Amino acid sequence: MSNWVFTPEVPAHLDTVDGARYRVRRIFCIGRNYAAHAAEMGNEVDRAAPFHFTKTPDHLVRSPAATPYPRGTADLHHEIEYVIALGEGGAVWGHATGLDMTRRDLQGQAKDKRRPWDAGKDFEGSAVIGPLSRQAPAPGARITLEVDGQVRQDATLDEMIHDVPALLRYLSGLHELGPGDLVMTGTPAGVGAVGPGARLVGQVAGLEPVDLTLG
Numbered sequence: 001m002s003n004w005v006f007t008p009e010v011p012a013h014l015d016t017v018d019g020a021r022y023r024v025r026r027i028f029c030i031g032r033n034y035a036a037h038a039a040e041m042g043n044e045v046d047r048a049a050p051f052h053f054t055k056t057p058d059h060l061v062r063s064p065a066a067t068p069y070p071r072g073t074a075d076l077h078h079e080i081e082y083v084i085a086l087g088e089g090g091a092v093w094g095h096a097t098g099l100d101m102t103r104r105d106l107q108g109q110a111k112d113k114r115r116p117w118d119a120g121k122d123f124e125g126s127a128v129i130g131p132l133s134r135q136a137p138a139p140g141a142r143i144t145l146e147v148d149g150q151v152r153q154d155a156t157l158d159e160m161i162h163d164v165p166a167l168l169r170y171l172s173g174l175h176e177l178g179p180g181d182l183v184m185t186g187t188p189a190g191v192g193a194v195g196p197g198a199r200l201v202g203q204v205a206g207l208e209p210v211d212l213t214l215g
Contacts, residue, residue: 146202
């Protein structure tokens with residue numbers, strides 16, 4: 001039977017720097033992967049093993065983008081991240097700069113009630129990611145975010161508690177990784193609130209920037 005109840009939309013995807021499209025099937029997000037960020041959120045640093053949550057691929061937005069301020073929150077936070085895209089056999093295929101937008105008030109309520117973070121982390125426009133490059137950034141590349149021209153986050157990738165190979169070992173023990181899987185590798189310190197009209201520009205050195213304007 002070939003009739004669809006609703007016409008399917010174009011699958012979630014990212015653009016590549018050479019003009020191709022990379023279909024996205026899953027978005028894995030690593031939590032508390034920079035010690036200074038864990039500390040600023042009042043959390044202990046767990047060096048034994050990573051942990052993760054997920055975002056719905058349909059909530060992905062390709063940068064540059066303009067999105068409305070999300071409903072249901074009065075405390076939207078920015079989190080700049082280094083993103084890896086996987087290929088055959090779960091190997092790293094590409095690299096990008098991304099934003100994990102977070103409804104911090106809803107996340108906090110979920111934490112207080114010991115409930116999942118979905119309402120705080122997974123909503124329309126919560127994953128904003130720039131074009132994919134095949135060229136990896138340097139191990140100590142800077143990762144920065146400016147909000148309205150003011151630096152909010154500034155760190156280096158070698159500050160990650162769990163590096164990319166460790167993250168892939170962890171995730172591959174739980175899932176069969178492959179083409180279409182994205183891993184947002186965590187955010188450094190400096191997260192904070194943004195309001196309607198804010199412009200966010202972030203970059204992992206050597207990669208394309210991520211550029212978001214909130215309506």
